[in-house]
Amino acid sequence: MSASNPGCQTQLLANVFILVGPGGVQSDLHIVDMECYNTFGNIWGLYLGRQAYLLLTDTEIIHKVFVEDNGKIFASAKTHRSKCPVSESFFQPDNDDWRRIHQILAPAFGPTQLRQKCGSYLQYLLDHEETKMEKGKKSLPTSATLTEDEVVAQAVGFLLRAYQMATHTLEFVAYLLARHPSVQHQLQQEVHTAIKQQGFTYENIAGMEYLDMVVMETLRLFPPVVWLQRTCQKLVEVCDLKISRGIQVTVPVWVMHHSREFWDHPCRFDPLRFTREERDLRDPVCYLPFGLGAFSCIGSEFSVMMVKVALASILTRYRFTWCSQTPMYLDIETLGVTRSKIPITLQIELL
Numbered sequence: 022m023s024a025s026n027p028g029c030q031t032q033l034l035a036n037v038f039i040l041v042g043p044g045g046v047q048s049d050l051h052i053v054d055m056e057c058y059n060t061f062g063n064i065w066g067l068y069l070g071r072q073a074y075l076l077l078t079d080t081e082i083i084h085k086v087f088v089e090d091n092g093k094i095f096a097s098a099k100t101h102r103s104k105c106p107v108s109e110s111f112f113q114p115d116n117d118d119w120r121r122i123h124q125i126l127a128p129a130f131g132p133t134q135l136r137q138k139c140g141s142y143l144q145y146l147l148d149h150e151e152t153k154m155e156k157g158k159k160s161l162p163t164s165a166t167l168t169e170d171e172v173v174a175q176a177v178g179f180l181l182r183a184y185q186m187a188t189h190t191l192e193f194v195a196y197l198l199a200r201h202p203s204v205q206h207q208l209q210q211e212v213h214t215a216i217k218q219q220g221f222t223y224e225n226i227a228g229m230e231y232l233d234m235v236v237m238e239t240l241r242l243f244p245p246v247v248w249l250q251r252t253c254q255k256l257v258e259v260c261d262l263k264i265s266r267g268i269q270v271t272v273p274v275w276v277m278h279h280s281r282e283f284w285d286h287p288c289r290f291d292p293l294r295f296t297r298e299e300r301d302l303r304d305p306v307c308y309l310p311f312g313l314g315a316f317s318c319i320g321s322e323f324s325v326m327m328v329k330v331a332l333a334s335i336l337t338r339y340r341f342t343w344c345s346q347t348p349m350y351l352d353i354e355t356l357g358v359t360r361s362k363i364p365i366t367l368q369i370e371l372l
C-alpha cells in the first residue's frame with residue numbers, strides 16, 4: 022500500500038496496538054478512529070492481524086471507491102461463507118451471489134412494498150425460491166431464484182436485523198428526546214396534528230417531516246454501523262493513491278458524522294440539519310448511516326419506517342423524561358452494532 026495524495030495529510034499503517042490491546046480488540050472503535058483522524062488527517066492505515074485496512078475520510082476518494090466503481094474493483098467485504106443458513110444471509114455472500122441476491126431482493130423494499138406487512142416480504146422470498154430443482158439434485162440457482170437455504174437465511178436475517186437495528190435506534194431517540202424537551206414538544210405537536218387529521222396511515226407517517234429529521238439526526242449522532250468496507254481486488258490508483266489487492270478500504274462512519282470538517286457543532290443534537298435545504302447543501306458522502314453505492318443497505322426505508330411508526334405511536338400518549346437513573350452521558354460501544362454500554366433508564370409520563 023502506498024499513498025501520495027498531495028492534498029491529504031497521509032500517514033499509513035498507524036500503530037495497531039491502539040486497536041488490539043491486551044484485553045483484545047477495543048470495543049470503542051469510534052474513539053480509536055477519532056484519535057487516528059485527529060492525529061493523521063483524512064487517510065490512515067492499520068493492520069488487524071495480517072489484514073491491512075486503509076481508512077479514509079476524503080470525500081473524493083470515498084465517492085470514487087464506493088460509488089463510481091460500482092463494485093467492479095472494490096467488492097463487498099463480506100466474502101466469508103459458512104454452512105449455517107443464517108450466516109449465508111445477505112450479510113455474508115460472496116460477490117457473485119451478492120449480485121444475484123441483491124437483484125432479487127432490492128425490489129421487495131421499494132415504497133410500494135413498504136406499505137405492506139413484513140409477511141409479504143416472506144411471501145416474496147418464497148415466490149423466488151428455486152422450486153424446479155429435482156429432488157435430491159443440487160443445482161446452481163438461476164439469476165432469478167434463491168435456494169432454500171438462502172430463503173431461510175434471508176427471512177431469519179431480515180427479522181433479526183430489522184428488530185435489532187430498530188431497537189437500538191429507538192433507544193437513542195428516546196434518550197435524545199428526554200434530553201431535549203423542546204424537540205420532543207415540537208415532534209409531539211406534529212404527530213398529534215397529523216394523526217388527528219388523517220389517522221395512522223403509511224402516507225401520514227412518511228409525510229411527517231420533523232419526525233424524519235429527528236430520526237435522521239439520531240442516526241447521525243449514533244450510526245448503528247461505524248465501518249463501511251470494500252475489498253480491493255486489484256492494484257489500482259485512485260486520486261494519486263495506490264491501493265493494492267486485498268486491502269480493506271474502510272470509511273469510519275463515526276468520524277464522518279462527528280467531524281467539524283462537515284458539521285457545525287457536531288456533538289449537538291439538532292434535527293434542523295436535516296431540512297430539505299440543508300440536505301441539498303451537503304455532500305451526501307458526509308452522512309452514511311446506511312452506507313453508499315452498490316452495496317448500501319436495502320432495508321433502510323423499512324427500518325426507518327419501523328422506528329417512525331413506533332415513535333409516533335408512543336408519542337401520541339406518552340413523553341420521555343429524565344429520572345435519577347438516567348445517565349448524564351452515554352458510554353457507547355461500537356464494535357458490532359452501536360449501543361450504550363449500560364442500560365438507558367428513562368421515565369415515561371402519560372400525557
Ligand code: HEM
Pocket residue numbers: 097111112119123178179182183184186187190244245246249250309310311312313314315316317318319320321323324325
Ligand atoms: C436502522 C437500521 C439499519 C441500518 C442503520 C443499516 C445499515 C446498513 C449498513 C451501514 C450497511 C452496509 C452498507 C455499505 O457497506 O455501504 C447495510 C447493508 C445491508 N443492510 Fe442494512 N441497516 C439497517 C437495517 C436493515 C434491515 C432491516 C435490513 C433487512 C433486510 C437490512 C438489509 C441490509 C442488507 C441486505 C445489506 C447488504 C447490502 C449489500 O451488500 O448489497 N438492513 N445496512
